[in-house]
Amino acid sequence: MQLERNVIRLFPEYLRFKWRSVAGLGETLQEIRLRCEKPVILYAGGEEWFLDGSGKLTRDRERAQLLSGEELAQIVKHICRYSLYAYEEEMSRGYMSADGGFRVGIAGEVVLNPDGSVRNVRYISSLNIRIAHEAKGAAAPVLPWLYNGERLENVLILSPPGCGKTTLLRDIIRMVSDGNDCAPGQTVGVVDERSEIAGCFQGVPGNDVGSRTDVLDGCPKGEGMMMLLRSMAPKVMAVDELGSREDVNALEQVLKCGCSVLATIHGASYEELCRKRFLQPLLEGHVFGRFVVLGRRDGKFAVEQIRDAEGRILAEGL
């Protein structure tokens, strides 16, 4: 119900009647794709759906209603609370964070800075609303593999987009923070650069990330990790989507301070991960004690493999 309510809240009041059936898809709903003067496309349970004029779901493309530019503009304004300027930084990176911890990817006409870097996106013509799921208990089968005694190993979760990396990370954070069968609760620092993990509103997490968790919301990963390290003394540091050499450098600093690290990264397989250049210093140093590889099974995310620091498979098909 909470998810349905959060999905409905993405849309302005006068458009909500059209989106009730979409929200009704509940936990199976993965993505909502909105494009100017194109049919609305939904991905739920691994299948593609369209939305007709009366708000009913259909597989027939011919019956699909086109989304007008005005409706798209209203949805954008509503998502960013009539404050596009407040999303300037995020939009320059191609997304907006919506209430409920959803991330909304954007495309349109890019505005450049004099130095050629992206400043903003105007005339937004496409939105990709990625539905964040809170799956409590999803980490339970994985957790025993992530501990060495009572110490949490450095864990890297990898999967292609949309396979539940952030969902699993969120639940691991919650269980590590609250304590579990393997170890008592530990202080967890979360650098939530894209507000997807904790879904903060005015700094307060909307998702359950545990009682010993401190969240730095909307902060760049590298800077955020150092800030938390200096000020909050976490035992475990969690970040989403490592993607650059700077992230890796900051992570190395965290590791030097004795923190355990929970992180995610895009990648289809462990082999693909090993080919990522920026990650080589960490892989060669066997920094990560566990690699959790995710995939999809029956439209839901599933743990395909858990590997150790040497890449040996410890568990499969959890």
Added chain:
Amino acid sequence: MLAAMGACLVLAGAAGAGACLCLERKKRIAQLYLFTQVFGLMAGEIAYSRISLPEVFLEAGRRLEGDQGLGGVLRRLGKRLCDGTGQDIRTVWEQELGEYLRRTHLKPEERERILSFPSAVQYLDGARQQEAVAAFSRGFSEKAQQAVQAQKEENKITMALSVACGALAAILLA
């Protein structure tokens, strides 16, 4: 004796009416300064923390005291925009501020200007948004200063005229 007392009362009443007019001007000036302060606070919040407009309203509302006054209106406005009902900012602004403005002594064009606020500040760029909100603050500050200047002369004339009217009425009635 009674006629003298009546004349005094007529004079006092006329002076009182004049004083009321002066008081209304004073209240209008205070309200113009209040809106100068509110828009200034909002511009400051946008410049400093780049928070969204509903959060700006909540923050500015918190800084202004009193639930019945503008602070309470802004806090209600912010809450309504954050409560997930999906209401349009212009509708909510017009409902909340419209009701409040009806109780003020501001001129119709000043009320219109305030009601146009959500439409006037829809910028993609933070600096321009801040500038647009700050322009509202400057506008009301200028109006307040002009009103202060005008008030001195207008008050003198109002008081002189009302006392003169009172004196004339007293003479005619005597």
